[in-house]
Amino acid sequence: MAEEFNTESMLDMFLYESGQLLEKLEGIILEKQDADCFDDADINEIFRVMHTIKGSSGVLMYENITKVTHKLEDVFYYLRESHPDDVPHTELVEKVLAVSDFVTGELDKLKNGDTPDGDEHQLVEDLDEFLGRLKGEITKQGIQMPQANKHEEPKQFYITPVAGDDSHFYRISIHYRSDTQMSNIRAYSATYALKEVAEDLLYTPDDILSNEASGDVILAEGFHMLLQTKSSKEEVISLIDSSEAEEINFDELTKAEYGKALAEFGREDAVTIDLGDEQKPEEKEKKKDKPAPGDYVVKTKEAGKGKTLAKHQAKQQTIISVNVEKMDALMDLIGELVIAEAVVLQNPDLKVPGLELSNFQKASGQLSKITTELQEVIMSMRMMPLTTVFQKMKRIVFDVSRKLDKDIELEVIGENTEVDKNIIEHITDPLMHLVRNSVDHGIEENAEDRTSLGKPAKGKITLEAKNEGGKVYISVKDDGKGLNKDKLYQKAMEKGLIENKQISEFTDKEIFRFITLPGFSTKEEVTEYSGRGVGMDVVVKNIQAIGGRLDIESVEFEGSEMTLIIPLTLAIINGIVVQVGNSPFVIETASIKEFVRVGEDSLIHEPSGEEYIVLRGECYPFIRLNERYDLPDSIHNVEEGIVVVLEHEGSQVCVLIDKLLQEQEIVVKPIPPYVKKVKGLSGCTQLGDGSIALILDIAGLLMHDGERR
């Protein structure tokens, strides 16, 4: 729906543009935070940003925003005109950030449909005082004072409509008793009563007054209304005269459903409610052109035709080209399409011997190509660069390091790496936590501690993102004190978080992973930013929820590196379908190392019941899927079945299956919530013949195996 790009309401446009400008502003500020002063280009840019926001907020009459940006614009006006030396740079940076925060806060209020009522006085006073000092400095340095910054009051104003987010949408159907006289008049009086409270009202049949025959239609099919109002259901019901009504159906709709219903009612302007599909083509054409005077002439009303109260509220939508819900819906549909394609191409009817299929094969090849492309396109549509997320991290490092009085430099690598939008939403908080941790716990308290170890006095945090083998790696690396294994071990023991084992029985990674246990916090003092012991476990949980994991590397006194490893996309994978007993399973192709047939003599049976397989001198844990999931009628003898060697993060496991079925693109569907979470299974999918296959989760299998041991 191309129109969505430019039919945004004035308010949405303002929010979007200002948001973009502020982001740019923060970018400049954070980049130059450690410099001695802003250069001319920056000053000009900040001036321009403030000027633009001031102007548009003036037109929309958000006075507090106008005042604040006006003041800051003044400050930068003097900087631009007089180039005074010795500007207190840090203070200036703080002022700009304060203004940016204030405006962001007000914009957020607007986004939520609230009034931007933040008190600007303190901020304006601060800026005034700063400006006063700046002017004093200019005079002292003997620079000629520039002419006062001229402000033009906006001459044109935009009055934003009263926020209408609390509107309700109803579909009302009245069925009158079959012997009702003049049902059309009754219906009209119902609409008349509702007009009092209606913001929008549409009814069908719509020629009830002028067409007497409409009475029969109403008796036969009922009288249907769509109503948008601020009144509650009870109030609306009380307005409708129900004396002759046999039945009144009353549904509350969401805004989207209402839009759809409007289109079904055949309303021409239904497009304003966000539904393009039902439009007539010529209208679509018109919509795309720039509006011109004369576009909105209302056709003369036909006598007695119902006219709607044309009082639509501006729809509120994120400006990201398309509503995310629609993208998700499209994604689901494409998933279904891939399944349907498999159903067709692997249809059992095609397996009749002697069938001439060469044309079919050609056509199906074409079809496969298109569906694959379709998948790629939708994937790329959902991709967004990590830039905004990383921008936030810059701000956090800036804020926290200043609060804690640590000198830290942040290096950002690969901020243009693109990941699925869903993933961005899920990693922002965990990443924020990791960055805070690095600043707070990672980097040493005192610069001396660093210099004595031969490290530069200034701490360094590296934020890096890269894209490798279908996975996204985002790492937060610091050159701080690193993790102390003994301390971690002791702490975990003290808190009773681990089994009673010697420290030597744990691998380094296992010890580092202690910090992700709930209730673990190594810092003795709790600071404002971290150390409450909730956090790392939440980080891990959030990451696991999107199929990712956290990898921790650390060398004491040299630093730590936390890496988030997340699948690039969640929905479609290449898989091999295998069979155990009567149940098909799917294994992700990327995690399969090899298929082997082994003899009984390669098996090692432990007294505890565990089994291992020795392959070319290497020993791997062995899992019989049929026993794990209690599957009857399956092969027990290793020599008759197939052993699949699976790998995940460097550890291997072997599973026994009955036979291989096929390789296929698999659309991952979550296991429905009414099935209890089963370890070792990550989802399910539908196969070509319509049956359901379960997807093996290698990490889960390994973990389960580890716990059992």
Next chain:
Amino acid sequence: MKILLAEDDFASRKFMDKQLSRYGECDVMVDGEEAVDAFLMALEDDEPYDLACLDVMMPVMDGYQVLKAIRDIEAQRGIPKSKGVKVIMTTALNDERNVKMAFELGCEAYAGKPIDVEKFEKVLNKLGLI
């Protein structure tokens, strides 16, 4: 002051009439053509309007056409910008491009419906009408 109100929807018309009558004499028109006629007539009588509130979606001529016509007439008669009638568009069409177009056509303010009465009054104030 003299006010011209062009609005074809009955409920909105009644509401606006009530609001505007507080500030002065309000002439109510139901379509765009009538509005232009009324504007011309007032000029002929040398009693021009101070404020015009124009709905956009109207029969015969829409609000943008009326606005354009008014500004054209003013230009043709050599009425300076500062002396021209102040125009406020009142409409539910809040698309940014519609608003921008109206500003380019020369309206003083653009009020989205439902109208925020408080802000509306503020604008009248800023335009020096009250």
